[in-house]
Amino acid sequence: MGKLWVIFVASISIILPFLCNSFSPETPTDRRVLVLLDDFAIKSSHSLYFNSLKSRGFDLDFKLADDPKIALQRYGQYLYDALILFCPSIERFGGSIDLAAIINFVDSGHDLIIAADANASDLIREVATECGVEFDEDPSAMVIDHTSYAVSATEGDHTLIAGDDFIKSDVILGSKKIDAPVLFQGIGHSLNPSNSLVLKVLSASPAAYSANPKSKLSTPPSLTGSAISFVSIVQARNNARILITGSLSMFSNGFFRSHVQKAGSPTKHEKSGNEQFLTELSKWAFHERGHLKAVNVKHHKVGETDEPALYRINDDLEYSVEIYEWSGTSWEPYVADDVQVQFYMMSPYVLKTLLNNKKGLYSISFKVPDVYGVFQFKVEYQKLGYTSLSLSKQIPVRPYRHNEYERFIPTAYPYYGAAFSMMAGFFIFSFVHLYSK
Amino acid sequence: MGRSSSTKDAQALFHSLRSAYAATPVNLKIIDLYVGFAVFTALIQVVYMAIVGSFPFNSFLSGVLSCVGTAVLAVCLRIQVNKENKEFKDLPPERAFADFVLCNLVLHLVIMNFLG
CATH class of the missing domain: 2.60.40.1930 (Macroglobulin (MG2) domain)
Known part of the structure; x- marks a missing residue:
């Protein structure tokens, strides 16, 4: 009996921290994060980003997006406080997760990070559309910019873009200025103009456009200039935060470590701004700031x-x-x-x-x-x-x-005098009128 | 030419008015004096209000209305006690005076309540 009691107390003390670590109004930071991946190679190729999250105390749970056992909630309780979708090509989630489950997850105040890519699946596009963001409809389109591309050894097709048009907000991007441009390679999106909650954090230069880089441009591109957003954020009315980007590779170790030189700029940065930009942005998205x-x-x-x-x-x-x-x-x-x-x-x-x-x-x-x-x-x-x-x-x-009104106001004494003199006048007049005959 | 004649006309008018008024009975003259006193007091208060502002507005209203009410009641009395007024020839002047007193009591009761 005594042994059982010890086991019971021990198991409670092990489970308790997990129960207490979850999102609450007192400690609003997300703790348990579900990361859905296309394949486990992303776990190592994007390890710098995941490690920065882990070092800040997040409990990352990596799952394949088509794993049949994944679920966001069990017995009406959410198992996670935040969701990271690093699975741009998934057509159908495994387990009980679908579009409605993700929207309900956000509607109940949880946070979401979506990274799409060229050839993003319809499912990922639908999730983004629900968040107020429209990815370019052409599945093979990428953002091309012939003026602010990142200089590389080969000439390339100018789809690797050095973006530096950040939103001006210390609370979203941290108080430290991001000096180096941020590398971006992927699909562009535009914001739904009727949605006032969604904001561009990193927008394209006016010369950018979205098209298939491998084919000749026959019709004018549907997305052009600074209407294209690379990275957008949403803060819902219930304070759930969503981060949407059209490039999964911008989170990768390769882009984090890469040196960067923007076309036409003489300064060559040893390290791209990706790490600082995405780390600060994920701090915002996971309620560590603001x-x-x-x-x-x-x-x-x-x-x-x-x-x-x-x-x-x-x-x-x-x-x-x-x-x-x-x-x-x-x-x-x-x-x-x-x-x-x-x-x-x-x-x-x-x-x-x-x-x-x-x-x-x-x-x-x-x-x-x-x-x-x-x-x-x-x-x-x-x-x-x-x-x-x-x-x-x-x-x-x-x-x-x-009885709270002011009485005997000095300004009003002439009026009092007039009223009383009328009474006295009436009195005197009565006598005079009666006895004047 | 025209001006001097109109001045003369005005003088003649005033003269006839004064001579006609001299024939008014004394008790009506007293009432006229009383009405003039009330109207004059009301005018003083309006000028005072224009200078100091309308702050205790209820006091101003009751002060002015007590004067106006007094003047109106006195005019009513004058109409009723005037011997030449055939309309009230059946009304004894004592009855008219009693009405006047009663109305004044009501007026001043209201004024006292509203004076603040």
Whole structure:
């Protein structure tokens, strides 16, 4: 019996860390990642990228995409926090995974990295289309650029492109500037213009176009110029993050280690920007950066500390909220000067920029407007690359009680005088009128 | 030419007006004085409001309306006690005065409530 108990405790203590490591609002980083591959050779040819993920504490589970035993969830519980699709040619996933399963996975707040390639399968294209990205319909098309290709020993067909048109966002790409261009070889995609959540992170130069490099160009290419995106990201409304690229080889060790020289540029970089670019981007995609939380929303009258059940018109109040950003290991204070609070009833009556104390505490004091009704304190914070914050707290505002109005206002004394002189006048007039005969 | 004649006309008009008014009974003259006092007080308040602003607006309204109301009630009394007015020849002046007093009481009660 005692032995059984020891085994039970031991097994609990082994399993417990796995249970606790999963994605939660307190530790938003993904921990368990399913990597679906076309064949296991990718595991070694892209090992630098996978090792950088492992070194940051991710638990990678490599599976062949047509493995009949793979599943994203079991008994209604997701087994993974994120999914990496490095299987551009898969026509049908094995196991219980299909397009709907992947979309449900994202809809429940999990993250996704998709790497397609030339000859990407219809399934991968459909997944991308669901995310707001359209790959070039021609299966043999690749992005060709005769002006900003990467210089190589052989002349080549200019499909190996040195891209350096990055999105300008420190939160997505890290604060360190990416100096070397990023090598890209693969299929281009365009963004669905009606989807406002999808963003180009690395876009093509204006001279790029998407066509089959082996055949003569007979008709104008459907995708041209900077409408072509190499790498795009999506942050869904539930803060799930998706990274989509048309090149699987840009993650490869060969591209990570390759030296790069952009055509027409005299500087030759010893190492391409791929490693830095993709590492920083995967930090963003896996919520190690740019994930905000707001806690301790408080409001009270100036000079008091308790939160009242309602305010009176023209009260002076103080509103405060603490905002933290997840750094991958801990919650760090978020410092920005553009967080605004609204005092809202159908439309914002007060809109104030919150002042922060550099330690994550945002506060402001303002006067309740001279209007009564049911108001809300609202913080709607949407900033490029950050998860969106949407806080609202209802608070009624009442008018003055009848005994709260000001009495005997000095300005009004002439009016009081007039009213009383009319009464006195009436009194005197009555006597005069009655006895004047 | 035209101007001097119109001035003369105006003078003649005022003269006839004054001589006609001199024939008014004394009790009506007293009422006229009382109406003039009320209107003058109302005008002073409007000018004061224009200078200092409309902040205690309820006080301003009640001050002005007490003057206007007083003036209106006094005019009503004047119509009723005027002997030459045939319309009210059946109404005794005592009854008219009692109405006047009652209306004034109601008016000032309302004014006091609204004065703030």
